[in-house]
Amino acid sequence: MVSYWHDGSSIFNPxxxxxxxxxxxxxxxxxxxxxxxxxxxxEKVPLFRQRLEERNITPDNIKSLEDINLLxxxxxxxxxxxxxxxxxxxxxxxxxxxxxxxxxxxKPIVVAYTKEDIEIWADVMARCLVSCGVERGDIVQNAYxxxxxxxxxxxxxxxxxxxxxxxxxxGGNTDRQIMIMKDFNVTVICCTPSYFTxxxxxxxxxxxxLKSLPLRIGxxxxxxxxxxxxxxxxxxxxxxxxxxxxLSEIIGPGVxxxxxxxEGLHILExxxxxxxxxxxxxxxxxxxxxxxxxxxxxxxxxxxxxxxxTRDITAFYKEKCKCGRTTRRIRKISRRSDDMFIIRGVNVYxxxxxxxxLSVEGSTxxxxxxxxxxxxxxxxxxxxxxxxxxxxxxxxxxEKLQEKFAQAIERTVNLRVNVRLxxxxxxxxxxxxxxxxxxxxxx
Amino acid sequence: MKINQISMxxxxxxGRISEPCKVLxxxxxxxxxxxxxxxxxxxxxxxxIKEWEKAKKVLEEAGFVVNVTEVVATEVEDKPGGxxxxxxxxxxxxxNIEYMYAFTxxxxxxxxxxFRFDEPDKAIKALLDKGVxxxxxxxxxxxxxx
Numbered sequence: 001m002v003s004y005w006h007d008g009s010s011i012f013n014p015x016x017x018x019x020x021x022x023x024x025x026x027x028x029x030x031x032x033x034x035x036x037x038x039x040x041x042x043e044k045v046p047l048f049r050q051r052l053e054e055r056n057i058t059p060d061n062i063k064s065l066e067d068i069n070l071l072x073x074x075x076x077x078x079x080x081x082x083x084x085x086x087x088x089x090x091x092x093x094x095x096x097x098x099x100x101x102x103x104x105x106x107k108p109i110v111v112a113y114t115k116e117d118i119e120i121w122a123d124v125m126a127r128c129l130v131s132c133g134v135e136r137g138d139i140v141q142n143a144y145x146x147x148x149x150x151x152x153x154x155x156x157x158x159x160x161x162x163x164x165x166x167x168x169x170x171g172g173n174t175d176r177q178i179m180i181m182k183d184f185n186v187t188v189i190c191c192t193p194s195y196f197t198x199x200x201x202x203x204x205x206x207x208x209x210l211k212s213l214p215l216r217i218g219x220x221x222x223x224x225x226x227x228x229x230x231x232x233x234x235x236x237x238x239x240x241x242x243x244x245x246x247l248s249e250i251i252g253p254g255v256x257x258x259x260x261x262x263e264g265l266h267i268l269e270x271x272x273x274x275x276x277x278x279x280x281x282x283x284x285x286x287x288x289x290x291x292x293x294x295x296x297x298x299x300x301x302x303x304x305x306x307x308x309x310t311r312d313i314t315a316f317y318k319e320k321c322k323c324g325r326t327t328r329r330i331r332k333i334s335r336r337s338d339d340m341f342i343i344r345g346v347n348v349y350x351x352x353x354x355x356x357x358l359s360v361e362g363s364t365x366x367x368x369x370x371x372x373x374x375x376x377x378x379x380x381x382x383x384x385x386x387x388x389x390x391x392x393x394x395x396x397x398x399e400k401l402q403e404k405f406a407q408a409i410e411r412t413v414n415l416r417v418n419v420r421l422x423x424x425x426x427x428x429x430x431x432x433x434x435x436x437x438x439x440x441x442x443x
Numbered sequence: 444m445k446i447n448q449i450s451m452x453x454x455x456x457x458g459r460i461s462e463p464c465k466v467l468x469x470x471x472x473x474x475x476x477x478x479x480x481x482x483x484x485x486x487x488x489x490x491x492i493k494e495w496e497k498a499k500k501v502l503e504e505a506g507f508v509v510n511v512t513e514v515v516a517t518e519v520e521d522k523p524g525g526x527x528x529x530x531x532x533x534x535x536x537x538x539n540i541e542y543m544y545a546f547t548x549x550x551x552x553x554x555x556x557x558f559r560f561d562e563p564d565k566a567i568k569a570l571l572d573k574g575v576x577x578x579x580x581x582x583x584x585x586x587x588x589x
Contacts, residue, residue, distance in 0.1 A: 386452045391508045393450035393487055393559070394541055395480050421485050423454050425506050 013130040015123070015162065018270050019325040026326060029270050031065045033298035038062055038071070041304040044089035047082060048306060068273065068296060073282065073307045076109065079249060084110040090302040100148040101248040101347065108148070111248050112302035118157065120299055121251050124268045125158020128257035131266065131325075132219050132242040134188050136163040141181055143191035144222070144345075146170040150252025151222055151345065155190045158254065164188070171195065171345075174202045181215060182208060188217045192345045193225035193233065193241075197376030200236045211238040219244050221253055223342040224334050228442075230262075243332055249308055250295050256330060264317045264329035271299050274328060275307070276316055279337045290315045292337050293330060311336045341437060343371060343378045348413050350436045353382060356408040360401075361390065368427045373441040381418040382409065385427055444567045444579050445513040448557070449490045449498055452508045455481055460488060466505045472498050475587050476557070478544035489544070491516075491557060493584045515563050516546070516583050518553040518576040526556070529575060536569045538562050550578065550586045 021029075039059040041048040051072040052058065061070055079087060088095065096115050100108035113121065134140065140159045144151030152170055159166045167184060169177060171191065177199060180186065189196065196218060203210050215237060221244035233241045245256035245265050255272050256265035267274045276291040277284055285291035293310045297303075313336060317329040340349050350369060357367060366385040371378060384405060392398055398421060405419040453459045460479065467474060475491040492498045495511065502509045519525045533540060539561040546555035555578065560566040570577050578586070 386508050388508050388510070391450075391452050391510055393448070393489060393510055393512045395482060395487060398452075398485065398487070399482065421452070423452060423459075423506075424508055426454070 016127045016130050019327050023326055027065055030273055037298055037304050040089055045087055071307050073309050075309050079109045083107050087303055088112050089304055090114050095302050099150045099248055114301040117300055117302050122157035122161040124254035125154055126161040128254055129158055129162050131257045131259045132217055134164055138164045138187045140164045140188040141167045141169055141186040143169055143171055150248045154252040178203050178208050185214045187214050190219045192222050193220035193229055194376055194378050201375050215239050222345040259323040261321055261323050264331055266325050266327045266329050269327050273298055288318045311338045313337055343380050352412050356412040360404045360408045366427050369437045371439045371441050383420050383422045385424045386421050444577050445563055446516050446580055447495045448512050448514040449495050450510045451488050453486045453488055455484055455486050463502055466501055470501045476546045513563055515558045516555055516578045518550050519556050521554045532569050532573050538566045548587055
């Protein structure tokens with residue numbers, strides 16, 4: 001059916017019909033939804049109204065899709081400043097789910113969903129799965145974390161909406177993951193790319209040949225990964241590896257997805273309107289040029305988001321995709337415009353590490369964050385220059401101090417890290433400022 | 444009666460221990476004795492130096508983190524049971540020994556041992572009461588020249 005919309009390289013499923021709409025129809029849908037969303041956000045969320053009033057505009061000023069340019073930007077600190085429920089546009093009676101992700105001060109970022117939002121999320125996730133070739137009858141091992149993190153439940157609802165069989169195994173316990181993958185004839189794996197490379201290594205140690213299993217598709221996201229890693233995964237597990245993009249502030253996973261062509265990620269732009277701006281001037285970059293991805297939710301009820309600055313650096317593809325989808329594609333994301341880094345799917349800011357160190361010592365020592373990848377698993381090591389105040393002639397005292405640092409960091413970012421004390425002046429400084437992050441992960 | 448010991452932080456990697464030694468050599472400062480405590484990642488170098496103030500200054504100028512701690516140097520009979528006798532005195536007083544190490548030189552027919560106690564004053568009193576010779580700085584530095 002409707003095979004003239006594409007060249008046959010992708011699977012068509014009615015659930016993804018909207019992705020093949022002619023551009024003029026898509027724009028109509030986007031504009032209509034934008035109008036409704038802005039009006040709602042303006043009426044229900046004091047911060048949105050205030051920001052619009054500061055610019056002397058009302059929802060009536062939005063007369064075309066291009067007028068989105070008139071709207072103010074929102075950033076992560078806006079969520080933090082209104083913690084926990086300040087940006088909700090629906091009363092709690094209509095909110096059926098809360099999720100949270102790590103924030104910059106130890107306080108999480110809270111996001112909310114109405115029943116309709118959850119349905120839309122399931123729908124966009126189902127479309128993502130279709131885009132990767134997942135069908136009814138597929139057995140999906142969902143190794144994204146279930147819980148406050150949006151990854152686990154996002155994939156879960158999407159796979160169920162599609163009608164695939166979900167194994168809600170969540171993350172961790174690699175040996176059991178491999179056993180179930182083998183025994184249940186799993187055909188689709190969803191997890192972070194670094195975790196899957198760990199699975200590959202462990203399977204090798206256990207003598208399980210992933211290549212011979214029915215596994216055929218892997219959908220990997222929540223952290224940046226490279227083409228080299230894709231080649232490695234595809235070769236070692238004999239699967240097709242797809243990149244998925246999303247962020248809790250917008251909905252969770254389901255904002256962007258690769259198709260069979262694997263040339264960039266299609267944005268599900270009937271629900272999430274993408275712009276790419278120059279992070280300095282805040283003006284749109286010329287089409288095809290690199291900039292910061294900005295997203296506006298077009299249909300979200302509980303927590304609309306206007307021109308949210310993702311800090312992710314990417315660029316639009318100029319040409320339409322060979323798969324036949326008319327939705328715009330962004331380049332695979334490889335870096336961010338701020339210093340946030342992602343380790344094992346957790347967002348970490350150097351400022352979090354800094355405040356943890358401060359809580360132990362009373363002053364911030366010179367430190368450096370070193371990210372490495374050991375057997376496919378990300379490791380974070382914090383080097384701390386020993387000061388006169390910290391130093392003791394007793395080994396036990398210094399070991400205790402190391403442990404205090406490690407615990408303080410663990411409390412802040414929920415990750416166990418290695419703390420290593422180093423001699424003063426051994427962490428390089430450029431223009432007086434220490435280079436805070438050394439990312440040695442080969443992705 | 445207490446002796447000033449210099450301690451410094453070193454990373455546990457090749458070449459690290461020679462750095463402070465070079466600094467001291469360049470400034471013509473002699474090390475009476477030393478001990479090195481280490482973990483996999485780092486070490487603590489402890490030095491007994493007559494000109495400890497000068498040593499501290501030049502080491503700090505060279506960028507090292509230097510602490511000064513008070514330790515106790517006692518004579519110990521250089522025969523079986525010599526050290527045990529000292530330890531027994533300390534134990535009876537309920538004093539904790541953080542660490543200890545020996546001098547390279549002797550005091551007459553006796554060995555000299557450096558102790559880091561959690562209660563140095565109490566330890567000195569107990570040792571003196573039992574007739575153990577606790578060396579002060581001047582005595583110690585004299586012995587080292589003999």
